Amino acid sequence: MQSQKKSAIQPERDIGKQLRAVGITPTQQRVQIAEILFARPQHLSADQILASVNSLGTTASKATIYNTLGLFARRGLIREVIVDPVKVFYDSNTSTHHHFFNLDSGELTDIDADKVVVTNLPELPGDTQLEGIDIIFRVRSSHPHEEN
Amino acid sequence: MQSQKKSAIQPERDIGKQLRAVGITPTQQRVQIAEILFARPQHLSADQILASVNSLGTTASKATIYNTLGLFARRGLIREVIVDPVKVFYDSNTSTHHHFFNLDSGELTDIDADKVVVTNLPELPGDTQLEGIDIIFRVRSSHPHEEN
DNA sequence: TCAGTAAATTAGATAAAGTCTATTTTGTTG
DNA sequence: CAACAAAATAGACTTTATCTAATTTACTGA
Ligand SMILES: [Mn+2]
Ligand SMILES: [Mn+2]
Ligand SMILES: [Zn+2]
Ligand SMILES: [Zn+2]
Numbered sequence: 221m222q223s224q225k226k227s228a229i230q231p232e233r234d235i236g237k238q239l240r241a242v243g244i245t246p247t248q249q250r251v252q253i254a255e256i257l258f259a260r261p262q263h264l265s266a267d268q269i270l271a272s273v274n275s276l277g278t279t280a281s282k283a284t285i286y287n288t289l290g291l292f293a294r295r296g297l298i299r300e301v302i303v304d305p306v307k308v309f310y311d312s313n314t315s316t317h318h319h320f321f322n323l324d325s326g327e328l329t330d331i332d333a334d335k336v337v338v339t340n341l342p343e344l345p346g347d348t349q350l351e352g353i354d355i356i357f358r359v360r361s362s363h364p365h366e367e368n
Numbered sequence: 369m370q371s372q373k374k375s376a377i378q379p380e381r382d383i384g385k386q387l388r389a390v391g392i393t394p395t396q397q398r399v400q401i402a403e404i405l406f407a408r409p410q411h412l413s414a415d416q417i418l419a420s421v422n423s424l425g426t427t428a429s430k431a432t433i434y435n436t437l438g439l440f441a442r443r444g445l446i447r448e449v450i451v452d453p454v455k456v457f458y459d460s461n462t463s464t465h466h467h468f469f470n471l472d473s474g475e476l477t478d479i480d481a482d483k484v485v486v487t488n489l490p491e492l493p494g495d496t497q498l499e500g501i502d503i504i505f506r507v508r509s510s511h512p513h514e515e516n
Numbered sequence: 517t518c519a520g521t522a523a524a525t526t527a528g529a530t531a532a533a534g535t536c537t538a539t540t541t542t543g544t545t546g
Numbered sequence: 547c548a549a550c551a552a553a554a555t556a557g558a559c560t561t562t563a564t565c566t567a568a569t570t571t572a573c574t575g576a
Contacts, residue, residue, distance in 0.1 A: 337488035348507040
């Protein structure tokens with residue numbers, strides 16, 4: 221049993237492989253960020269991720285957070301969701317799906333792709349190719365709404 | 369023909385009525401902003417509207433631009449479109465429709481509602497009411513795409 | 517082991533969109 | 547014209563995100 225692997229769970233290794241699989245060198249910071257995001261399907265802002273990383277042992281700078289999130293998104297490990305005018309959400313659920321966005325709470329919720337069926341599609345503008353379709357159901361918490 | 373209306377076109381009056389119809393006092397600045405937006409269906413940023421207003425006779429401050437756009441949106445005269453992470457688009461087309469968003473050029477284009485048919489709708493989360501559905505087709509100008 | 521190198525991280529400056537506050541301007545009404 | 551309310555304004559401020567120049571880390575090959 222000398223030079224054998226330890227039997228303890230090594231999630232870091234797993235994530236390391238996941239990152240290498242898409243050509244990303246798994247640094248300490250990147251692994252931390254990935255661990256947070258990939259723990260479960262969720263929607264986090266850069267700020268939340270920064271806070272989360274720095275609440276654990278290792279810290280990462282704001283610049284690294286943004287660099288890493290951009291890199292992960294370009295490599296398809298996460299998805300950027302633009303629904304809130306003030307900040308981007310990073311979505312660790314990369315399967316095709318849609319969103320409820322609660323305008324009152326700012327909460328973002330997943331909708332399974334098969335819950336929404338789009339039958340008729342428009343033809344694309346000349347010389348463009350489709351990158352993706354975003355469907356957002358904007359909802360309000362139903363208490364008597366004001367206007368003005 | 370003494371106290372009769374002049375025969376010249378008076379678009380200001382028209383816009384004045386449109387504003388009053390939704391309970392907005394038509395001030396000089398608001399009318400200017402409305403004239404620019406309502407000239408045709410289009411997607412403009414606050415910055416573009418500010419520049420446009422100030423290139424004409426009357427000027428308006430940044431604060432007034434934002435106040436007015438917010439007011440118009442709340443009263444349903446225009447629609448806010450959230451697709452670009454860095455700025456909001458104000459859409460003078462308030463009929464139900466969807467959008468192409470060209471990620472390369474930042475250009476936003478309308479899609480008639482009847483070009484896209486959504487057959488299956490998800491049930492809303494408990495105690496929320498639907499405010500609207502946004503469907504965005506993200507496209508790229510088709511030249512060999514880079515990654516990294 | 518260690519020098520050499522490239523990749524990654526970092527602090528902090530900077531940029532841009534949008535909001536807020538205190539003040540002034542404008543318009544209305546008696 | 548006086549009194550008042552609504553609207554506009556300058557500029558300070560906040561927040562998200564990017565950029566830059568310097569430092570740190572990690573890998574490679576002798
Ligand atoms: Mn904003
Ligand atoms: Mn942004
Ligand atoms: Zn999602
Ligand atoms: Zn539109």
